[in-house]
Amino acid sequence: MMEKLSAEEFDLNYQGVLKRLKSAAEKSGRDISEITLLAATKTVDADTINYAIEKGITHIGENRVQELISKHGLLRPAHSHFIGHLQTNKVKDIIDKVEMIESVDSIRLANEISKQAQKRGIVMDVLLEINIGGEESKSGFAPEDAEKAVGEVAKLDGIRVKGLMAIPPATDLPEESRKYFREMYKLFIDIRGKNIDNSNMSVLSMGMSNDFDIAVEEGANLVRVGTSLFGRRI
Numbered sequence: 152m153m154e155k156l157s158a159e160e161f162d163l164n165y166q167g168v169l170k171r172l173k174s175a176a177e178k179s180g181r182d183i184s185e186i187t188l189l190a191a192t193k194t195v196d197a198d199t200i201n202y203a204i205e206k207g208i209t210h211i212g213e214n215r216v217q218e219l220i221s222k223h224g225l226l227r228p229a230h231s232h233f234i235g236h237l238q239t240n241k242v243k244d245i246i247d248k249v250e251m252i253e254s255v256d257s258i259r260l261a262n263e264i265s266k267q268a269q270k271r272g273i274v275m276d277v278l279l280e281i282n283i284g285g286e287e288s289k290s291g292f293a294p295e296d297a298e299k300a301v302g303e304v305a306k307l308d309g310i311r312v313k314g315l316m317a318i319p320p321a322t323d324l325p326e327e328s329r330k331y332f333r334e335m336y337k338l339f340i341d342i343r344g345k346n347i348d349n350s351n352m353s354v355l356s357m358g359m360s361n362d363f364d365i366a367v368e369e370g371a372n373l374v375r376v377g378t379s380l381f382g383r384r385i
């Protein structure tokens with residue numbers, strides 16, 4: 152659960168996040184309008200999420216299936232992404248509740264998304280998750296397998312590859328993430344340059360509360376921010 156957040160606290164947090172985003176965007180020669188701020192809403196109650204949406208948050212992301220389902224019907228309209236590890240057998244539970252799955256970490260999962268999307272006659276946007284730090288504890292494609300994976304997933308019906316997502320190794324020093332963000336950007340640009348059939352590489356999702364400014368400086372155009380907006384999760 153989260154400590155109850157007042158409207159004033161959220162307003163202040165949100166202003167702070169926008170300020171950081173703006174200055175990071177400027178450092179990378181872009182306008183803040185080119186960066187999507189996604190509010191990571193795990194543990195945040197529906198009323199607070201609705202307040203955030205009312206104040207201007209356009210994109211929200213959940214990382215647990217159960218939590219996504221329990222809040223889904225209570226929320227104001229917003230672009231909803233799934234951002235956590237997704238078990239293949241849960242795809243059917245969220246396929247009609249999100250417009251993007253950012254955390255496709257295996258071909259097997261992509262196949263299931265393709266199957267469930269076709270059943271409903273939709274096309275699901277996805278990002279491929281890259282295990283940029285090569286961590287054993289994390290899922291995701293190895294950077295050297297990313298291009299091949301984009302090619303394979305792009306061939307599937309009912310699914311559209313829109314880009315890449317990554318979570319670099321946890322660290323207390325945000326600057327340490329810079330090299331991973333830089334590698335991700337290079338990978339993203341390389342793959343985009345290959346113009347793989349049926350892929351549309353336009354989204355690079357990286358950066359969280361600790362380091363989203365650095366991610367944006369290094370080329371992210373979607374950041375996923377929880378704590379800096381909603382306060383610490385307890």
Ligand SMILES: *Cc1c(COP(=O)(O)O)cnc(C)c1O
Nearest residue numbers: 191214234359360375376377378
């Ligand atoms: C929780 C979460 C975030 C946001 O993390 P904060 O450090 O609270 O900003 C971003 N991405 C994913 C996948 C998450 O689960």
